[in-house]
Amino acid sequence: MGDGRLSGMPSYAILLGRQRHVFDDLKALMAAASPEKSGDRLAGIGADTNERRIAARYLLADVPLRTFLEEPLIPYEADEVTRLILDSHDAQAFSPVAHMTVGQFRDWLLSYECTTAELSKLAPGLTPEMVAAVSKIMRNHDLIVAAAKTSVVTGFRTTIGLKGRLSSRLQPNHPTDDPEGVAGSTLDGLTYGVGDAVIGINPAGDNLEACMQLMELFDRLRQRFDIPMQSCVLTHVTTSIKAVEAGAPLDLVFQSIAGTEAANRGFGVDLQVLREGREAALSLKRGTVGDNVMYLETGQGSALSADAHHGVDEQTIEARAYAVARHLKPLIVNTVVGFIGPEYLYDAKQIIRAGLEDHFCGKLLGVPMGVDVCYTNHAEADQDDMDNLMFLLASAGVNFLIAVPGADDVMLNYQSLSYHDIVSLRHSFGRPPAPEFEAWLYRMGLLDGEGRLAPQASSVARNLIDYRPDIRASA
Amino acid sequence: MSNPIDLDPFARFRSVTRARIGLGRAGDSLPIRAVLDFQLAHARARDAVHGHVDFAAMAARLGETLPVTRLRSRAADRSIYLARPDLGRRVDPAGLATVQKGDWDVAFVIADGLSAAAVEAHAEIVLSACLRRLGDLKIAPVVLGEQARVAFGDEVGEALGARMVVVLIGERPGLSVPDSLGAYLTFGPKVGRRDSERNCISNIHADGLPHETAADKIAWLIREALRLGLTGVELKEDMSGAAALPLTP
Numbered sequence: 001m002g003d004g005r006l007s008g009m010p011s012y013a014i015l016l017g018r019q020r021h022v023f024d025d026l027k028a029l030m031a032a033a034s035p036e037k038s039g040d041r042l043a044g045i046g047a048d049t050n051e052r053r054i055a056a057r058y059l060l061a062d063v064p065l066r067t068f069l070e071e072p073l074i075p076y077e078a079d080e081v082t083r084l085i086l087d088s089h090d091a092q093a094f095s096p097v098a099h100m101t102v103g104q105f106r107d108w109l110l111s112y113e114c115t116t117a118e119l120s121k122l123a124p125g126l127t128p129e130m131v132a133a134v135s136k137i138m139r140n141h142d143l144i145v146a147a148a149k150t151s152v153v154t155g156f157r158t159t160i161g162l163k164g165r166l167s168s169r170l171q172p173n174h175p176t177d178d179p180e181g182v183a184g185s186t187l188d189g190l191t192y193g194v195g196d197a198v199i200g201i202n203p204a205g206d207n208l209e210a211c212m213q214l215m216e217l218f219d220r221l222r223q224r225f226d227i228p229m230q231s232c233v234l235t236h237v238t239t240s241i242k243a244v245e246a247g248a249p250l251d252l253v254f255q256s257i258a259g260t261e262a263a264n265r266g267f268g269v270d271l272q273v274l275r276e277g278r279e280a281a282l283s284l285k286r287g288t289v290g291d292n293v294m295y296l297e298t299g300q301g302s303a304l305s306a307d308a309h310h311g312v313d314e315q316t317i318e319a320r321a322y323a324v325a326r327h328l329k330p331l332i333v334n335t336v337v338g339f340i341g342p343e344y345l346y347d348a349k350q351i352i353r354a355g356l357e358d359h360f361c362g363k364l365l366g367v368p369m370g371v372d373v374c375y376t377n378h379a380e381a382d383q384d385d386m387d388n389l390m391f392l393l394a395s396a397g398v399n400f401l402i403a404v405p406g407a408d409d410v411m412l413n414y415q416s417l418s419y420h421d422i423v424s425l426r427h428s429f430g431r432p433p434a435p436e437f438e439a440w441l442y443r444m445g446l447l448d449g450e451g452r453l454a455p456q457a458s459s460v461a462r463n464l465i466d467y468r469p470d471i472r473a474s475a
Numbered sequence: 476m477s478n479p480i481d482l483d484p485f486a487r488f489r490s491v492t493r494a495r496i497g498l499g500r501a502g503d504s505l506p507i508r509a510v511l512d513f514q515l516a517h518a519r520a521r522d523a524v525h526g527h528v529d530f531a532a533m534a535a536r537l538g539e540t541l542p543v544t545r546l547r548s549r550a551a552d553r554s555i556y557l558a559r560p561d562l563g564r565r566v567d568p569a570g571l572a573t574v575q576k577g578d579w580d581v582a583f584v585i586a587d588g589l590s591a592a593a594v595e596a597h598a599e600i601v602l603s604a605c606l607r608r609l610g611d612l613k614i615a616p617v618v619l620g621e622q623a624r625v626a627f628g629d630e631v632g633e634a635l636g637a638r639m640v641v642v643l644i645g646e647r648p649g650l651s652v653p654d655s656l657g658a659y660l661t662f663g664p665k666v667g668r669r670d671s672e673r674n675c676i677s678n679i680h681a682d683g684l685p686h687e688t689a690a691d692k693i694a695w696l697i698r699e700a701l702r703l704g705l706t707g708v709e710l711k712e713d714m715s716g717a718a719a720l721p722l723t724p
Contacts, residue, residue: 038558174492184488188496342557377520377648378557378589383513406495406509408516413649415517418495424503456484456497465484 012059021055026063027073030129031313032056033136035353039301039314039344046313057137061103065094068129074310074320080261080271085127085323094125102133109134109146116151123366128259128319131361135315140353140392143360147396150363154331155290156230156251158196158434160399161368166431167400168422169332169370170195173411177204179217183469185405186221191461192419192453193426193446196437197332197370197400198252198295200232202412211235212248217469219249224467225444228288228436230331232295237269237277244280251286252295252331253277259298259320262308271324278328289436292331292368298322299336300354301344314344315354319361326367332400333367335359338375339414348385351375355389359398370400374416383407383415390417394425401425423453493651513650519592520648525553526591528645530619533585533599541606542616546570546631550622564626565666566634574634579615581697582637582664586623590645592654597679597686598643601656604690605641609697625659625673632664639700640664641693646677655680658693662706672707674700 012029013022023029031045033056040046047053069089074082091098096118097105108114135143153161160167172185182201189195199218203211211233218231230251233240237255244250255274256267264270274294281293298321303309309317318335325333335358338351345351355371362369373389375381390401407418425431432438432451441447445460454460483489485497498509505513534543547570550556550563583605585598606614615635620627625642632640639662646655656679661668674696679689700706 042559042561172494174494178491180488181492181494184485184492184496185494188485188494343560346558377517377650378524382517404494406498406505406513408495408513408650410493410649410651413647413652415650418505420498420500420503420505427503453500453503456499457482462484 014055014059016051016055016058019051021052023056023059026067026071027312029056029060029063030073030133030136030316031311033060034313034315035136035350037300037314037344037350037354038342038346039304042343043304043309043311043314045311060133061101061106061137063102063133065097065100065102065105065130068127068133073129073312073316074260079310081259081264081320081324084271084327085320088327089127090124092125093122096122097125102130102137105130106134106137106142110142114146114149116149119150119364120366123364126365128323128361128365129316131364132316132319135319135357135361138360140356143356144392144396147356147360147363150397152363152366152368152399154292154368156287156292156331157228157289158230158436159289160197160332160434162435163397164431165434166394166398166422166426166429167197167370167434168194169197169334169400169402170199171201171402171404171409171416172199173202173404173409175204175411177210177214179213179469182214182217183221183467186218187465187467188405189403189419190227190464191446191456192423193433193437193441194403194419194422195229196433198230198232200234200254200295202234204411206235206239208239208242208246211239212243212246215243215248215250220469221467225464226440228440234295234297237273241277241280244284249286250281250284252293253281254295254297256297256302257321257324258302258306258308259317259324260303260308260310263303263306263317264324266306266308271327274324274328290331292329294328294330296325296328296330296333297336297372298325298333298358299340300358301340304344305340315357318358319365322362322365322367325362326365330368332370333362334370334372334400334402335362336372336374338379338381339372341376342379345379347380348375348382348388351379351381352385352389352392356392356396359393359396368399370402371398372402372416374402374414376414386415386417390421390425391428394429394431427451516650519653520650523590523592523645523648523653528587528591528594528621530621534619537599537617543619544574544616545619545621546574547621548623548627553622556622560624563622563624564629566620566627566630571630571634574631576634576636577615578613579635579637580612580639580701581609582615582618582628582632582635582640584618584620584623584628584631584640584642586620586625586627586642586644588624588644588657589647590654590656592648593645593656593680594643596654597656600686601643601658601679601689601693604686605693608690608694612697626668628659629661629664629668630666632661633666637664638662639697639706641697652680652682655683658689660693660696660700660706662700662704674706674710
């Protein structure tokens with residue numbers, strides 16, 4: 001195929017026909033090997049021809065996995081995420097694949113020898129750069145098949161990620177956090193059996209008082225109907241810590257995270273404050289079936305938008321965010337794949353690819369991965385594309401998906417999946433929600449023996465829908 | 476079989492939320508009416524993003540009473556504009572060279588941004604309402620910016636020598652509102668200003684902030700900015716609605 005890597009030089013080169021392709025270093029090789037992304041173009045690091053992209057993949061396939069331990073893409077001294085990745089690497093767990101190249105690792109992932117048990121043992125031995133590298137030489141098919149072998153199970157009041165289950169986040173966002181408006185979207189979703197991963201709201205502002213009122217709203221609803229569920233107000237981690245100190249009924253601490261120290265600083269966080277957030281939630285001991293108390297969101301392009309990418313491609317940076325996530329033992333993590341915008345993922349092809357990459361990389365690293373299957377109105381995508389991605393992710397065994405009423409988020413002005421979509425996937429794949437939540441749905445009469453929903457006009461559904469949140473009772 | 480909801484159990488929520496709740500089902504799926512309503516809203520949003528502001532006609536209308544300059548960004552077309560926000564933030568050099576420096580308090584820029592529909596529907600009305608409130612200030616010639624983002628105004632304001640710039644721009648359309656206008660105010664405009672150095676009045680549309688109220692807020696912010704010599708996080712205004720738009724157009 002060519003002369004492979006030049007001896008004694010840090011660069012990578014290959015001759016394809018008459019064309020010689022040279023890549024300055026490992027991060028340039030990684031960027032060039034990546035499937036086309038508008039964000040890598042914007043950063044000026046993507047392959048400029050199709051041939052060059054494949055040249056990079058030939059070379060990347062021959063890179064030993066060990067190289068990623070020896071040559072950090074972002075210097076150890078410059079970045080606490082790199083330090084976290086290397087300092088927490090489990091050499092014992094890595095040993096079964098330590099001799100492999102990236103290409104051999106890809107073939108092994110797809111082999112009969114690679115089982116769920118093997119992958120679970122391997123996870124602490126893998127670094128984000130290794131899984132990002134192998135994903136770049138894997139087709140969508142490979143990403144789905146390999147991810148479907150993984151199993152990452154977590155718990156709080158429900159158990160999420162069990163084989164044969166599909167969980168969902170109920171997202172009842174409202175432009176002004178009006179309690180009745182939020183209640184309407186929440187109650188609607190519950191009649192669809194949505195919300196077993198979390199009932200999670202993006203508040204309209206970061207105001208502590210308003211966030212605490214939302215926490216109270218969800219907690220009273222939970223107690224009124226004895227729902228095995230957890231709620232989360234997706235405010236900044238420092239606001240959640242204040243809410244815990246003020247005695248709010250907080251289940252999960254949320255934070256957006258990224259794969260570099262500088263990008264995390266752009267979010268106003270570092271590893272220390274994230275650990276403090278986790279400690280705060282743990283101190284409340286509100287979990288019943290597990291103590292995973294964090295909810296984290298990520299997305300390709302977030303580091304570039306903060307100018308904090310160190311010349312590393314957006315998908316590799318995204319995988320590094322999962323090392324941050326893994327450290328915090330979260331209940332759920334999701335990529336907001338199509339939300340960041342077309343300057344990072346231009347169209348449905350790029351969004352679908354990124355969704356499968358993110359899910360695969362997260363799961364391989366042992367992260368309880370879900371996806372917000374979504375797009376904005378300036379991206380070249382529509383609901384048909386989301387149909388495609390949700391079916392692909394269900395095939396890949398995704399832990400949870402996000403749903404909003406009618407797929408339309410009236411607060412963040414973008415489109416995700418609908419409550420209907422979650423029900424449809426459950427039926428199509430025979431994957432009920434988390435066992436504790438499923439039992440509650442049966443208890444309430446919201447599901448029949450065949451897993452079909454009760455009509456919203458039925459008395460069992462009306463029992464829920466007619467619930468009135470007592471706004472005056474809030475703190 | 477569909478399960479029509481004959482007595483809407485969600486009636487009590489309809490006045491407090493636009494969320495698509497209580498849609499009913501066809502099996503597990505959305506009923507056809509809900510599918511088509513969604514597709515219509517998305518089609519309008521897409522048309523707003525890809526629509527074309529008739530800047531020639533706008534320049535002719537405004538030119539009857541005001542000096543007007545037309546400029547374009549370095550993004551040659553809409554697809555480049557969407558993929559390369561860096562190019563939409565910079566002014567095409569040939570046009571920029573024609574801009575004369577002056578002694579101006581405020582420069583107004585009308586930029587297409589992400590919604591042509593918003594600019595066509597609201598920009599001229601809001602501009603006129605602002606100008607009526609600022610008769611005592613030195614106002615630079617109005618600039619119309621094609622394929623332009625918010626930071627486009629920084630380079631324009633700098634070239635004009637204006638003390639501050641106000642960019643009226645089409646916001647990223649949502650399904651419920653495809654024609655929302657935003658106003659971004661920046662004191663001391665120059666290339667490289669950060670978003671934290673701006674103030675924003677957003678959600679200017681028929682069901683949102685009315686034109687006259689928006690102009691009140693903008694005029695208030697202009698006078699405060701000129702008095703304090705700054706815009707941004709240190710200049711407080713009730714930015715209700717701004718938090719809902721994490722990405723500036």
